[in-house]
Amino acid sequence: MAWQDNAATQPNRCGMAWQAFWPRQCGWRGQKVYVVEIFFPKDPEGVLGPPQGGHIARLEFRRRLDRDSDAREAFQRQVREEQERRRQEREARVIPDTDAGLVEFFLDTEAREIEVEIARLRPRLNQPFFDYIQRELAQIKFAITRTAEMEDRLIELEAMQKVLLEGVEAYDKLQNDLVTAKERLTKILQSSDKKSTLLEMVERNELNMSILTLLDENIASARTSNQEEAVAFMENVRTSILKYITWKKMASQLNCESVIYATGVSSTVMASQKRELRLWFTVAVCDLYECGISYSVRCDDACCYRSCFSNKVCLPFVALLVRLNTEGGGDGGANSCRPFIAFVLGGPGSGKGTQCARIASDFGFAHLSAGDLLRHEISSGSDKGQMILDIIKEGRIVPSEITVELIRKAMETTDAKRVLIDGFPRCEENRIAFERITGTEPDLVIFFDCPEDEMVKRLLGRNQGRVDDNIETIKKRLKVFDNLNIPVVDYYSSRGKVHKIDATGTEEEIFGAVRNLFASLRF
Numbered sequence: 001m002a003w004q005d006n007a008a009t010q011p012n013r014c015g016m017a018w019q020a021f022w023p024r025q026c027g028w029r030g031q032k033v034y035v036v037e038i039f040f041p042k043d044p045e046g047v048l049g050p051p052q053g054g055h056i057a058r059l060e061f062r063r064r065l066d067r068d069s070d071a072r073e074a075f076q077r078q079v080r081e082e083q084e085r086r087r088q089e090r091e092a093r094v095i096p097d098t099d100a101g102l103v104e105f106f107l108d109t110e111a112r113e114i115e116v117e118i119a120r121l122r123p124r125l126n127q128p129f130f131d132y133i134q135r136e137l138a139q140i141k142f143a144i145t146r147t148a149e150m151e152d153r154l155i156e157l158e159a160m161q162k163v164l165l166e167g168v169e170a171y172d173k174l175q176n177d178l179v180t181a182k183e184r185l186t187k188i189l190q191s192s193d194k195k196s197t198l199l200e201m202v203e204r205n206e207l208n209m210s211i212l213t214l215l216d217e218n219i220a221s222a223r224t225s226n227q228e229e230a231v232a233f234m235e236n237v238r239t240s241i242l243k244y245i246t247w248k249k250m251a252s253q254l255n256c257e258s259v260i261y262a263t264g265v266s267s268t269v270m271a272s273q274k275r276e277l278r279l280w281f282t283v284a285v286c287d288l289y290e291c292g293i294s295y296s297v298r299c300d301d302a303c304c305y306r307s308c309f310s311n312k313v314c315l316p317f318v319a320l321l322v323r324l325n326t327e328g329g330g331d332g333g334a335n336s337c338r339p340f341i342a343f344v345l346g347g348p349g350s351g352k353g354t355q356c357a358r359i360a361s362d363f364g365f366a367h368l369s370a371g372d373l374l375r376h377e378i379s380s381g382s383d384k385g386q387m388i389l390d391i392i393k394e395g396r397i398v399p400s401e402i403t404v405e406l407i408r409k410a411m412e413t414t415d416a417k418r419v420l421i422d423g424f425p426r427c428e429e430n431r432i433a434f435e436r437i438t439g440t441e442p443d444l445v446i447f448f449d450c451p452e453d454e455m456v457k458r459l460l461g462r463n464q465g466r467v468d469d470n471i472e473t474i475k476k477r478l479k480v481f482d483n484l485n486i487p488v489v490d491y492y493s494s495r496g497k498v499h500k501i502d503a504t505g506t507e508e509e510i511f512g513a514v515r516n517l518f519a520s521l522r523f
C-alpha cells in the first residue's frame with residue numbers, strides 16, 4: 001500500500017496566520033512598510049503573487065479556469081514553472097554557519113519563503129539562536145543613545161523574532177499533529193477489526209481533520225501509482241472517518257457537553273429509555289455492518305424518534321448518544337439532563353474511596369459510595385438495617401433492589417452534573433438492576449487494579465472500626481470480588497467503557513493517573 005508521510009515535504013500548507021506580520025522584502029527595510037499576504041483561492045501557495053484585481057476579477061478568473069481547459073493547463077504549467085524557479089532559488093542560497101549570519105539570512109528571506117525556510121532550518125532555530133537575537137535586542141534597547149539606524153534594526157529584529165517564534169511553534173505543532181495522525185491512521189489501516197478501532201478512536205476523540213488530510217494524500221498518491229484496490233479501501237475508511245467527524249461537529253454545534261458512543265445497545269434497551277433519551281440525548285443510529293453511519297436521526301422530538309426506532313435495518317447498531325448541556329441544549333429545563341455517571345470499581349481496599357474523594361474535590365463530582373449508603377441505612381435503624389448488617393459482616397452482596405434504590409434516591413437529591421458511584425455494581429445482577437431501574441448506563445467506568453496482598457494490607461490498616469475489616473471477612477470479600485465483580489468489569493470493557501488504573505503506588509501517584517484520565521476525557 002502506498003504510504004506517504006508529508007510532514008517534512010510540505011511545511012507550508014497550514015497557511016500560518018503569522019504571514020500577516022511579515023514585512024515585505026520590497027523596500028521594507030528602513031521604511032517600516034508592512035504588507036498583509038492575501039491568499040488567492042486557486043493559487044494556495046501564492047506562487048503567482050497577490051491577486052491583480054478585486055473580488056469580481058478573482059471570481060471571473062476562477063470561472064474561466066473552471067470552464068476553459070486550455071487556460072487551466074496554462075495556469076497549472078505556470079504554477080509548476082514558478083515552483084521550480086523557487087526551488088532553484090532556495091537551493092542557491094548559502095546557509096550561514098553562525099547565528100549572526102542566520103539572522104541576516106532570515107532578514108533577507110522573502111515573506112512567502114519564510115515558512116519553507118523555517119521548516120528547512122528548524123534544527124538551527126534553537127534556544128541559543130533566540131538568545132543571540134535577544135542579546136542583540138538588549139544591546140540596542142539599553143544603548144545610551146539610539147541612532148535612526150538602531151531604531152530600524154530594533155524594529156526589524158523584533159518583527160523577525162516574533163515571526164520566527166510563532167513560525168517555529170506552528171511548525172512544531174504541525175509536525176506533532178502529523179506524527180500523531182500518521183500513527184492513528186496506520187492503526188486504522190492495519191487493524192483487523194476496523195469498526196471497533198474506529199469506535200475506540202471516536203470515544204477517545206482521536207479522529208480529526210489531520211488524519212483525513214493525511215489519508216487524502218495517501219489516496220492521491222495511490223491513485224497516481226494506479227493502486228486501485230488501495231484507493232477503494234482507503235476511500236471506504238475515509239467515508240467512515242468523515243461521518244464520525246461530521247457527527248462530532250454536529251455535537252459541538254448543538255452545544256453538547258460530550259459525545260458518548262455506546263456500542264451494541266439493543267433496540268429494546270433504547271426503547272425502554274425512550275423518555276429519558278427524548279429529554280437528554282440526540283441519538284444517531286448507524287449500521288455497524290457498513291462500518292459507517294447509514295442514516296442518522298436527531299431524536300429530540302418525538303416524531304423523529306419513532307421513525308428512528310421503526311426502521312429495522314439498523315440492527316445491530318451503534319448509538320451515538322450526544323448528551324446535551326443542561327444550560328444550552330434539549331428543552332433547556334432543569335430536568336432535561338441527567339448527570340454524567342462514572343462507576344468506580346476495584347477490589348476491597350484498592351483505594352476507591354480515597355481516590356473518589358479527590359476526584360470529587362478536583363473535578364466537581366458528587367461522590368456516592370454504595371457501601372456508605374448501606375452503612376447509613378444500618379445506622380438509621382430502618383427495617384432493612386439489620387439484614388444489611390448481617391450481609392456486610394459476611395462479605396456478601398446486599399440485594400440489588402435495596403442498593404439501587406438507595407443510589408437512585410441519592411442521585412435524585414443531588415443537583416451535581418457529574419456523579420461518581422463508588423463500589424457499585426458488585427455483580428452482574430446489580431448492574432442489570434441499575435440499568436433497568438434507572439433506565440441508564442454509566443458513561444465511564446474506572447477500575448482500580450490492585451494486587452490482593454496490597455489490598456489486604458490496606459484493609460487491615462484502615463482502622464475505621466468497620467465490621468468487615470477483619471481477616472476472615474476480607475478473604476470472603478476478595479473471593480466475591482473475583483467471582484462476581486470482575487465479570488462486571490469485563491462486561492463494561494467489552495463496551496469500551498472501562499479505564500483501568502494501576503492502583504499500586506502512593507495515593508498521589510495514583511491520583512496522577514486519574515488526573516491524566518480526566519484530562520484525556522477533557523474534564
Ligand SMILES: Nc1ncnc2c1ncn2[C@@H]1O[C@H](COP(=O)(O)OP(=O)(O)O)[C@@H](O)[C@H]1O
Nearest residue numbers: 348349350351352353354458461462505506507
Ligand atoms: N495508594 C495507597 N497506598 C497506601 N494506602 C492507601 C492508598 N490508597 C488508600 N489507602 C488506604 O487504604 C485503605 C483503603 O482505602 P479505601 O479508599 O478506603 O479503599 P476502598 O474504598 O477501595 O475499599 C484506607 O485506609 C486508605 O487510607
Ligand SMILES: O=c1ccn([C@@H]2O[C@H](COP(=O)(O)OP(=O)(O)O)[C@@H](O)[C@H]2O)c(=O)[nH]1
Nearest residue numbers: 348349370371392395396397398403423424
Ligand atoms: O453495591 C454494594 C456495595 C457494598 N456492598 C456491601 O458493602 C460492603 C462494603 O463495601 P464498600 O464498598 O464500602 O467497601 P470495600 O469492600 O470496597 O472496601 C461489601 O463487602 C458488601 O457487603 C454491597 O452489598 N453492595
